[in-house]
Amino acid sequence: MPKICFVLVAGLDRALLDATPGLKTLASFDRTLALRPVIPAVTCTMQATLTTGVLPEQHGIIANGLYTCNRSALHPHLDLSNFAEFRRQTSFWEQSNALLERPRFWQGTGQRVALLFWQNSMDGAADVVLTPKPQHTPDGKTLTACWSNPANLYAELTAALGPFPLHQYWGPMAGLPSSVWILKAAEEVWRRNLADIQLVYVPHLDYNLQRRGPGDPAVIKDLQDVDAALTDLAAQVRASGGHLIIAGDYSMTAVRQTVFPNVAFRQAGLLRTQADAAGKLLVDYGQSLAFAMADHQIAHVYCALAAREKAADILRSLPGVARVLAGAERATVGLANARSGDLVALAQPDAWFAHDWWLADAEKPAWQLGVDIHRKPGYDPRELFFDPQRKCIAQDAGLVKGSHGLVGPEPKDWPVLLCDKVSRPPNGEIMDATAVACWLRTA
Numbered sequence: 310m311p312k313i314c315f316v317l318v319a320g321l322d323r324a325l326l327d328a329t330p331g332l333k334t335l336a337s338f339d340r341t342l343a344l345r346p347v348i349p350a351v352t353c354t355m356q357a358t359l360t361t362g363v364l365p366e367q368h369g370i371i372a373n374g375l376y377t378c379n380r381s382a383l384h385p386h387l388d389l390s391n392f393a394e395f396r397r398q399t400s401f402w403e404q405s406n407a408l409l410e411r412p413r414f415w416q417g418t419g420q421r422v423a424l425l426f427w428q429n430s431m432d433g434a435a436d437v438v439l440t441p442k443p444q445h446t447p448d449g450k451t452l453t454a455c456w457s458n459p460a461n462l463y464a465e466l467t468a469a470l471g472p473f474p475l476h477q478y479w480g481p482m483a484g485l486p487s488s489v490w491i492l493k494a495a496e497e498v499w500r501r502n503l504a505d506i507q508l509v510y511v512p513h514l515d516y517n518l519q520r521r522g523p524g525d526p527a528v529i530k531d532l533q534d535v536d537a538a539l540t541d542l543a544a545q546v547r548a549s550g551g552h553l554i555i556a557g558d559y560s561m562t563a564v565r566q567t568v569f570p571n572v573a574f575r576q577a578g579l580l581r582t583q584a585d586a587a588g589k590l591l592v593d594y595g596q597s598l599a600f601a602m603a604d605h606q607i608a609h610v611y612c613a614l615a616a617r618e619k620a621a622d623i624l625r626s627l628p629g630v631a632r633v634l635a636g637a638e639r640a641t642v643g644l645a646n647a648r649s650g651d652l653v654a655l656a657q658p659d660a661w662f663a664h665d666w667w668l669a670d671a672e673k674p675a676w677q678l679g680v681d682i683h684r685k686p687g688y689d690p691r692e693l694f695f696d697p698q699r700k701c702i703a704q705d706a707g708l709v710k711g712s713h714g715l716v717g718p719e720p721k722d723w724p725v726l727l728c729d730k731v732s733r734p735p736n737g738e739i740m741d742a743t744a745v746a747c748w749l750r751t752a
Contacts, residue, residue, distance in 0.1 A: 312551040313506045313752060314499060314542070317359070317427075318535060319352070319515040320713070321557030322724045325523065329532045334539040335555065338727040343720035345741045348642040348655075349607040350559035350724075351688075351714050353402075353428045355742060359558075360427075360508070361411040362746030364643035369410035370429065371649045372604040373688055374401035376611050378594045380648075383408070392683045398594050399602055399686035404442070404456075406434035414746035415506065423504035426491050426512075431456055437503045439463060439494060443475055466494050478512065480680040481695035481702070485531075488513035489538050496542050499549070506749060509542075511535060518561040519690045522710030552752060556745075557724025559713040562606075565659050567706035568629040570601035570608055571666035577623055579616055580666055590672040592686065599623075602650065603662035603687035606714030609650030621652055629660030661712035664689065670704075678702055 323343065326335065347358050347365055349372055357370035365371045377383045378398045386405040387396045396403075406429050413434065415422045423437035424430040430438045435458075442456035455473050457463035467473070470493050478487040488511045495509045513535050517527045539555070546553045571592075574580035579599035582590040592600060599612035599620040612620045617635065624633045634653040639645045644653055656662060664687025667673050676684045678701040680692045690712070694703035717723060726740055740748075 310505070310752075312499075312504070312546075312549070313749060314495070314509065314546045314551055314553050315506065315749060316495075316509045316511060316539065316542070316553070316555045317356070317558055318511045318555060319513070319558060320518045320561050320724075321514060321532075321555070322560035323721050324560070325514070325528065325532055326725055328524070329529050329536075331533055332536045334543045335532075335536050335727060337543070338555070339730045340728050342726045342728070342737075343739045344556055344724045344726040344745075345720070345739060346559055346716055346724060347742050348644065348716055349604060349714040350716055351605055351607070352558065355558040356428050356510070357409055358742045359556075359745045360413045361409065362414055362743050363411050364743060366640065366643050366646040366649070367411055369408065369646055369648055371644055371646055372602065372607065372609060373428075374399060374602055374604060374686070375403065375408070375648060376600075376602050376609060376650070378611075395684045395686070398592070399600075400683065401604075401685070401688060402428070402682055404429060404431040404440060406430060406432050414750045418750065420506055420750075421504040423498055423507040425495055425498065425508065426510040427508055435504075437462070437498060437507075439466070439498075441473065441475060441478060462498075466497060469497065470494065479682070480692055483512075483516045483693060485513055485534050485538070488535065492538050492542050496545055499542070499545055499551075511538075513538075516693060518711045519709060520693050520711075522563045523561045524563070525710075552729065554726065554728045554749075556726040560717060560722055560724055561711040561713050562658050562715070562717075563710060564661050564712045566629045566657075567709070568608075568627050568654075568656060568660050568662045569665050570603065570610065570624060570627065570654065570662060571664060572668070573623050573627060574599045574601065574620065575666050575668070577619070579612070579620060579623075582666065582672075585674060587675060589674045590667055591674060592666060601654070601662065601664070601687075603664040604714065605688055605690075605712050606656040606658075606661050608654040608656075608662040610652040610654060612651050614651075617651055624652065624654045629657050631655050631657045655715060656712075658715060658717075661690075661709065661714075663687065663706055665706075673704075678704070 422435040424435040438458040455463040581593040581596040583593040598616035601608040632655045696703040
């Protein structure tokens with residue numbers, strides 16, 4: 310069977326593709342299909358769906374984060390080498406493959422697989438793995454590092470390409486160099502013939518889609534840059550007789566309002582706080598009756614049974630909240646999993662959820678002012694902005710112009726999947742994200 314290179318480009322959708330002139334690599338495919346994502350259409354959930362072929366309620370990756378408080382079965386699979394106290398409460402961007410509750414599509418097939426910068430890829434996910442694994446020093450610094458299997462792979466790539474530019478992978482400096490490095494690494498892994506199926510994640514479009522919003526000229530330029538960066542890998546794959554497939558994972562929507570469910574819960578007496586050593590306020594998970602794990606346009610709300618109705622009423626009263634699902638209702642969006650919130654809140658298309666619970670700057674934990682993806686119990690797109698006056702991460706939620714997680718009503722609102730006829734694409738113009746795993750297994 311021919312080798313497959315599947316490239317997942319964050320935020321690549323039909324509207325952006327149609328609006329961008331001068332594309333060459335992305336315009337070289339025979340077929341353009343609409344890819345129907347799952348809810349929530351976020352990085353970890355979509356990547357788990359694409360590689361297992363099942364809904365989030367089956368594979369268990371219900372968001373980019375997990376509520377881990379008093380859930381001891383999850384703790385052995387958490388990276389407790391840093392911020393262990395926080396990660397045992399709510400933890401985002403965990404990397405263990407063991408967190409998936411369903412097998413990947415290649416298990417038991419004998420196919421060699423490479424996962425380059427995909428989430429939940431550590432500890433046995435694939436034959437070849439390359440993923441960021443920063444080192445956090447006692448004085449608060451973050452050092453660039455990647456985890457790889459084989460263990461010497463990252464060192465060899467560093468010798469050829471230089472170290473991975475971690476600070477341009479996320480944060481105020483996030484930009485093209487990180488995606489270029491990933492694609493150059495993908496070229497080297499492909500050249501070494503280490504895998505039959507190679508899956509590559511390219512994050513670049515994600516940054517300005519959130520900073521500036523879809524349709525901004527900066528995003529058009531970003532897609533042109535990604536198109537150019539893909540050229541060499543595309544030529545290499547096709548020249549070797551391989552099949553190249555490029556897909557998006559979600560579609561970004563323009564946002565103009567932010568929803569603060571934890572502030573509302575605190576004001577209603579449902580969320581309780583406790584002071585840290587510096588006198589700043591942290592969530593007191595043990596005493597709280599309701600807490601929202603915010604992730605883009607979805608919030609998983611964990612609450613005591615006695616407070617569930619009140620919490621649901623509070624959520625429904627907040628501007629920017631479209632739906633609140635409880636219990637069996639969660640199955641209507643594929644989230645009837647024990648890891649999901651007791652309530653699942655969906656934002657309106659022009660809104661996103663923030664994790665904040667403080668009522669004044671003086672109450673904010675110190676890590677809220679920096680790039681800190683493991684101590685914050687929610688996804689924080691404000692980390693893409695720097696406040697030069699305060700010399701910290703910007704705190705104004707109104708700066709965020711794009712978000713994702715919902716699934717639009719029409720195929721034109723979904724991400725795309727680009728493939729050639731040689732890849733035996735399915736019939737029709739729509740492909741479900743849950744169907745991709747079976748297709749890659751047999752393509």
